Amino acid sequence: xxxxxxxxxxxxxxxxxxxxxxxxxxxxxxxxxxxxxxxxxxxxxxxxxxxxxxxxxxxxxxxxxxxxxxxxxxxxxxxxxxxxxxxxxxxxxxxxxxxxxxxxxxxxxxx
Amino acid sequence: xxxxxxxxxxxxxxxxxxxxxxxxxxxxxxxxxxxxxxxxxxxxxxxxxxxxxxxxxxxxxxxxxxxxxxxxxxxxxxxxxxxxxxxxxxxxxxxxxxxxxxxxxxxxxxxxx
Numbered sequence: 001x002x003x004x005x006x007x008x009x010x011x012x013x014x015x016x017x018x019x020x021x022x023x024x025x026x027x028x029x030x031x032x033x034x035x036x037x038x039x040x041x042x043x044x045x046x047x048x049x050x051x052x053x054x055x056x057x058x059x060x061x062x063x064x065x066x067x068x069x070x071x072x073x074x075x076x077x078x079x080x081x082x083x084x085x086x087x088x089x090x091x092x093x094x095x096x097x098x099x100x101x102x103x104x105x106x107x108x109x110x111x
Numbered sequence: 112x113x114x115x116x117x118x119x120x121x122x123x124x125x126x127x128x129x130x131x132x133x134x135x136x137x138x139x140x141x142x143x144x145x146x147x148x149x150x151x152x153x154x155x156x157x158x159x160x161x162x163x164x165x166x167x168x169x170x171x172x173x174x175x176x177x178x179x180x181x182x183x184x185x186x187x188x189x190x191x192x193x194x195x196x197x198x199x200x201x202x203x204x205x206x207x208x209x210x211x212x213x214x215x216x217x218x219x220x221x222x223x224x
Binding site: 004036041042043044045046089099101102103104 | 115117151152153154155156202204214215216217218220
């Protein structure tokens, strides 16, 4: 069964600190993995997209990693800012266009 | 480029009433999706269009939900009659082709009382 699990469910950190969010998946055959940021009351916005051959991809202070062998991905946020407070959703697509969403990690950055 | 437009942003209705949501995708995007996102959960696909044809509506509760994209551009999602458990954010997304990264609208927050 194709599934995407994210951890932790929620996270609170202080401004300026780093954090790492996890995504484990069983989607097969794997096509790509995306991380989205969803601010409260807004639609998700794409941060990164990675295919099977990509191990890491950065977008500013966001760095995503992918281990296709262990079917794990992480999203690392460096020097967090208050505006990073949001839900971060991992989405994994199979080659048959079956797309699976994780439940998201709710990040709160406090001053 | 203009993003995915959705309206209304918020809607409050009583159970058993009807409601309709509208979505205008990014110009030229052939693929359009409707998602339901219940508070604290990830989005769940309701229906996927390719131009004006339905690609996947396996998770659409067809006894009460319907969607159309008659001219292959904008789309409407209707709920009739609404239930309390339909309270959620309804997100529309579009992409230039199947499987491509896509852009979400801001969503419509529905509250059924």
